[in-house]
Amino acid sequence: MLNGTPVTGLAATPTGDLVVATGAGDLETHLVLTDGTRTWDNADLAAVTAADASDPTWLRIQAAVNNIRG
Incomplete structure (x- = not known):
C-alpha cells in the first residue's frame, strides 16, 4: 500500500x-501524471474525453471512463 x-x-x-x-x-x-512530455492534474483528468493511440494507456482509459460518466 x-x-x-x-x-x-x-x-x-x-x-x-x-x-x-x-x-x-x-x-x-x-x-505527477505524465507521458514524459505533458503532465495532467486532477482537473485535467476529470475533463479529458478524447485520447488517441499515441497517448498513454492510462489517459485513454481515463478518457473512456469520463465519456461513460457523461
Whole structure:
C-alpha cells in the first residue's frame, strides 16, 4: 500500500522515474501524471474525453471512463 491506497503495479523506468498503477483509491495529489512530455492534474483528468493511440494507456482509459460518466 502506498499512502493507504492499494498498488497493483510498481516499476521504475531506466531514467529513474517511478511508475505506479492502482486498482482503487486516489494517489493523484501525491504523484505527477505524465507521458514524459505533458503532465495532467486532477482537473485535467476529470475533463479529458478524447485520447488517441499515441497517448498513454492510462489517459485513454481515463478518457473512456469520463465519456461513460457523461
